[in-house]
Amino acid sequence: MNKGRSVNQHSDISFDEDFLSASPQSQAAYRVALRQAEAILLRDYALLTKCYSGAEAADLAEELAGLEVCPEEGRGLESTLDLVGSSILHHSVVVSDPTCVGHLHCPPLIPALAAESLISATNQSMDSWDQAPAATYLEQRVIDWLGGALKLGSQADGIFTSGGTQSNLLGLLLSRDDFIQRRLGWRSQEKGLPPNAGKMRILASANAHFSVQQSAAILGLGQDAVLPVATDQLGRMDVAVAARFLDVLTAQGLLPFAIIATAGTTDTGSIDPLSALADLADQWSVWLHVDAAYGGALVLSHHYGNRLEGVGRADSVTIDFHKLFYQPISCSALLVRDRRSFDAIRLRADYLNPEENEQAGLLDLVTKSIQTTRRFDGLKPFVSLHSLGRRRLAAMIEGTIDLASSTAAMIRDDPSLELAMEPFLNALLFRYRPDGVPEATLDAVNGAVRKRLLVSGQALLARTKFSGRVFLKMTLLNPRTERHHIETILTRVKQAGDEALRILS
Template sequence: MIETINKTDFAYSQMFLNNEEGFNNYSQSLKIIEKKLTNFLKGNHSPYSGKKPYEIEARLSGLPPASLKGETLEAVADELAEFVINDSINVHSPACIGHLHCPTLIPAVAAEMVIGTLNQSMDSWDQSSAATFVEERLIDWLCSQVGLPEQADGIFTSGGTQSNYMGLLLARDAFCKKFWGVDVQQHGLPVEANKLRILCSEAAHFTVRKSAAQLGLGEQAVITIKTDANHRLSIDELNHQMLLLEKQGLLPFAIVATCGTTDFGSIDPLHELSEAARKNGIWLHVDAAYGGAMILSKDYKDLISGIERADSITVDFHKLFYQPISCGAFLVSDSNSFQYIQHHADYLNPQEDEAEGMVHLVNKSVQTTRRFDALKLWMSLKVVGLETFAEMIDYTCHLAREVAVKIDKEEGFTVLNKAPELNAVVFRYNPEGESDQLVNLLNKQIQQELLKSGRAFLAKTRFEGQVYLKMTLLNPMTRIEHIEDILDEIRVLGEMFKMMEE
């Protein structure tokens, strides 16, 4: 007979939350980490330490990733602060305005602690219990906010990539079932699948092409439509492409509308696209990873009018909902659409459980193990409130318009989107009389120097072959004074680099 060992005699007992020693260690650990983080953030308005990639890599390469006997949390936390925290991007800085990378709300950060501690797995009810119904309630609320019909449904996802993939997966399988009577889940793609086509704007997110490749259709299945002067999908061009596809015997099965392009924040004409989708009997997926937050706006909600007519929708909460990464949702107008990804396993989600009221969310997800990310949004909505959410979102959109007007009036600058729809402003330092080649070089150097110095983090992008800078104004703590300081820095750096090149 094997002798039972008293586990409290082992050092690892303090590493788990089921005894007094563990509870004390938990409390002390939180205080230690909290101190390191507040030391980093307190009074630190710089978006980055300025170290180059190879410098950080070299510093970290000298640290062993594990210890044989274990170290104190204090020692590891000191190391963490010196080598990781202090060289992290400071998303809370008002001058961190590069990507769609938001500062995080304190209630959401608190929720992360609950999520990690409770460690619920959102695939089956018996691994998540109450968490299942919190997510279900939030999905119902989101569908209602968007204006989807009563039979709508959804699931939390890791973000836009997964949600866009799911939208095109369901669209593909629904079309194959309707057009050829083929159950792709059971029998695979029909031989005619090489005729399937997806339509989206040339400014659509790269994950449309990526999804087409992963779905066995190839990137060639994606037909990109030219955009208009406001960087939105052109309906005339769409209609022209639809006629060409018909003549070629090709089969469009989905239109992807972008509700907030990555560079310009532009919103495709949703009503017209929904009409085109209905007319041609194809699926409309709206990628509202960026612009979906306008459902909470008071001043700009009309910008996404028509989104309620979509067959499926992507919404990200780690952008304008100010949630820690990762947190997103995928919504469908008809819950029956999830039939194309359902699979029942006896050990996880047997069908008979449904009759007993056990909701297994894995039935609606391409993921199995999944975090309780819905809690972050739930706590934020409850603590912050819808009115404050609207104020924060609307402020950033107002600021972007003010910034675009200001830059447009500045000598030596060019703005591409003079009337931004959301809160992204694309511009460049453009001294008169200089070649495009030199101006491109100057803008690259300016962007890199601002980051290296820690003065500001702006993104850079290309439009029609030329280099531009981009301010993505997600942070409601960013003020026009911060922007004025950054523009002054750009002008000084531009003159300096120009003299160096002459």
């Protein structure tokens, strides 16, 4: 006799109201849940009038440390959402606020928010066709459109990823394995790295994203395999210096295999000379990867799109939809010019993507991804692009670039402020710099300015270093940020700077 728990112990409990289905109870519960979530989102987030509540990190950590995660009996959705609103949403960064201008952290489009609700509710898994039948082909259609927009050619392909860091990792993985097989006659997928892998080298701008070094480390090449190439006065990779690097490395018996160009550096938005670097890559038969996580959205702009001239000659390209395409995090893609590049990571599992599926013409996206389970993130850009259209999205992007130019002029004309360099996209570096103040003091003052504006909720600026000194950063992604908002921010920077200088002097 089975003395354990009866298999029918819970047979009298209905779980219809816990899952979305065709049952009336389910649909009623779902509508109530969405209404409650909407009310909390408006009350504790969208209706806020500052970019941040000002709560200090230690206070938030202390408040949430005592939070009961899984009570024995549930507290109910309305009560839980109320807690989330007051404790989490209220102390979140308001990315749609016009004074939230610190990072590459965009306000998401409303059509994309609508798409997110469909993505989460349908919960398609983008690894095998039978887990996402229509979603598979919609995502592929978006990839095909993007490859065409980038002019990568008829053999282009791609895959959605979790972000620019993963896209860069995948691009470097494909470039590494391409070189190892093509030049060294070695299959790293089966054998691991070849004995002379320690000689492999990557060229990247000194201003390239840190994920390039991170990827080299993950791929077994080490951070030291990445050689930083000097930049010109506009923050772009110096092609002549890169060419000399290739000469010297080859003479030393080393193995340069990839050039990493950047189309939109994180701090200054600089775009490397892509056509010239493509020429160099062709000359040396090395892989060209373009990290266009930031600047790739210029493909939508007829006015500024020429700044990406040459991107279509890249072997691989990173695009982040969750930056200038205004999509909710996360939403990125890695594109390749030759779809056969993905063969380096192709693996089969009988339960998931058997060979019979390919023979039957079914598309299993897992064959070109380093993720297995993956969200249907391709729906977000599709809904946004299809509902708003290229022209409206281009107007958003172009307006932010134009605002960055006028902001640079305001900073140049103010004797208390210093502009690092002219903006190329919509990011710019500046600092509070009255006459006669030592550099070390300026560093401390500008750091204090950023913190004071953040904790007061007056503005969210980023802090970075330029030529070894502390600078403030504005990233003007928000199309709703206008000139008067910038004027207010600059006034607050000077006021906070004056106060910090008095304290530190």
